[in-house]
Amino acid sequence: MSNQTLNILDFSQGSIRTLHLTWFAFFLSFVLWFNMAPLGPLLMDSFNLTDDQWKALAVLNLALTIPARIVIGILVDQFGPRRVFSTLLITAGLVTLVFALAQTFQQLAILRFLMGFVGAGFVIGIRMVGEWFPARQVGLAEGIYGGWGNFGSAAAAFTLPTIALLFGGDEGWRYAVALTGVIAILYGLLFYRLARDTPKGSTYFKPKRAGGLEVSTRADLLFYMLMNIPMYLVLGVLAWKLSPADIGLLSQTLTLSLYGVLVVMFVVQFWQIMKVNQDMLRDGTPEHDRYRFKQVAILGWAYFATFGSELAVVSMLPIFFYQTFEGVSLAMAGMLGGAFAFMNLVARPSGGWFSDRFGRRKTLTITIFGLAIGYFVLATVDSQWLLALAVLAVMSCSFFVQAGEGAVFAMVPLIKRRMTGQIAGLTGAYGNVGAVTFGTFYLFVDASAFFLFIGLCALVVLVLVQFLDEPRGHMTETLPDGTVQMIEVS
Known part of the structure; x- marks a missing residue:
């Protein structure tokens, strides 16, 4: 090759x-x-x-x-x-x-x-x-x-x-x-x-301890703790959706019990993360072994805007087409809505390829900006639009959304090799956080406001992406015999 x-x-x-x-x-x-x-x-x-x-x-x-x-x-x-x-x-x-x-x-x-x-x-x-x-x-x-x-x-x-x-x-x-x-x-x-x-x-390479991410500084440890809070809040939202206040599958007593379980889970995770990082808290981290947790956090929020919006939009697009355009059958609406997900075959690899060739932060910047514009355009779609133009707008937006997903995970493996699984897990979880956030917002607004909200969130993420460090040179891992191995990242 x-x-x-x-x-x-x-x-x-x-x-x-x-x-x-x-x-x-x-x-x-x-x-x-x-x-x-x-x-x-x-x-x-x-x-x-x-x-x-x-x-x-x-x-x-x-x-x-x-x-x-x-x-x-x-x-x-x-x-x-x-x-x-x-x-x-x-x-x-x-x-x-x-x-x-x-x-x-x-x-x-x-x-x-x-x-x-x-x-x-x-x-x-x-x-x-x-x-x-x-x-x-x-x-x-x-x-x-x-x-x-x-x-x-x-x-x-x-x-x-x-x-x-x-x-x-x-x-x-x-x-x-x-x-x-x-x-x-x-x-x-x-x-x-x-x-x-x-x-x-x-x-x-394996982490020194299992149970949580190893971080490099005390500030990063606090940052890591804060990044876990939105996940528990979203799990609380899911419990609320099943409660008598919404769907009604769970009783009020069981719902409150679930909230209590989530609090206990957070405390246990907090303790586990502290245990994993006890050596860092006591002795610090060798310079060659450090990485910046902000890289993980920003990629997580980028996946919030990309994959999170994809999951939320795919679930509402069929009914959007059905209700907006006269003469569109349910079957056709389902197929038109599926056009958003269909772009995955080419868009996500394209985002990865552009990242390899032209730079990871630059590619993520372009794709996040593109999806923001795409959602702002979708916010203007109504029954006066030609159906073909509406489908074109959906697929164009979808391309930037999924290319952005590819750009996010073009960078994830280049942060810290021995913890790539955990970094991917946290980043991926934020995609689901986005899906629940956007999906819940859609319960209270119309489609236009829904698309506009996603676009505004994407602009905030666009600012965050500018603080990413482009991977350069090498990251290091330590072999069992103590030898430091250099792994190329650019």
Whole structure:
């Protein structure tokens, strides 16, 4: 391979084989995570679900993903992506099989809540791809991994209803869901057999202690603590959505209990982070081993604006098209809304490629600015627009959103190698924080104000991105014998 090219068809290269193995594992994890949504009408008929019960299942599907991305990041750094991805796929496949056998709404709710952890699969591949590709190619490789894998949600929407109809009858949805579980289990076994954590002869660096990010200064420790607060607030919002104040799945007593659990979880995490960083607090961090936590924080907020807005917008676009443009059927509205997610195939790799070639902060600046303008344009779309122009505006905005996602994770593997999983977990969790934030805001406003709000948030993130440090030179890790190894980042 040359310094700038990446031949994705050259299977003689171990890195290319690993990339394909890994993006497909991520693809399957997203098929599992989103295998319920396209089968919604069939499930609602089968269980006589109310609209509120269906909304509750949708909320439960997201609830566990935020803490799961943090936990999975810790596990990946400690045990390696090969073991963790295999275990995730097999476990999620088994839960999916049980979901296909569910007989009551309560069983559906519990199993959908448990399925939220499969949404953390994305974090695993970030570390694996980062191990196999040099800095000059890692952005494009991560973009292909994220973009092609993320297409699993669209693939589920396009194929599962047809599969359910092929099986036929009231139970067709069960066979369609079960099929995805069986495929995931088989691929999890195959992934364990074929994948490797690192190229031959390379060291897989692990954190000194598990349980939280190691930071370099006391100021960074405080910054890290503050960055955890929005995640717990969003989990509180999800609990509120299930409470009598909104959907009503939970009683007031259980809702208050959940709030208490979240407080306890935060205290436990605070204690764990202090424990992980006790050496730094006592002795400081060697100069060669330092990194700036602001890099992680800014990338997290950038993912808040990019992936967070994508999740929120994809869920409302079909009804937006249906209500805005006369003559658009529900089926057509669904297809038009799907255009936003479809751009993942090319946009996310493009963001990674531009990052590798022209600079990571510059690319992130351009994409965040572009998506802000895109959302401001969408805020003006109404029934007076030509439908074709509205679709063009959606796809243009979508390109910048997903290219921005690619630009974020073009930089994540270049901060601190031994903690790439945890950095990816925290960054990815902020995408879900954004989704819940924007989705909750949409409950109280119309579509125009919704798009305008996302655009304004993106402008704030645009300012933050200017404080990113462009990766240059090398980062360091220490081998078991005490030798300091230099890892190229530019």
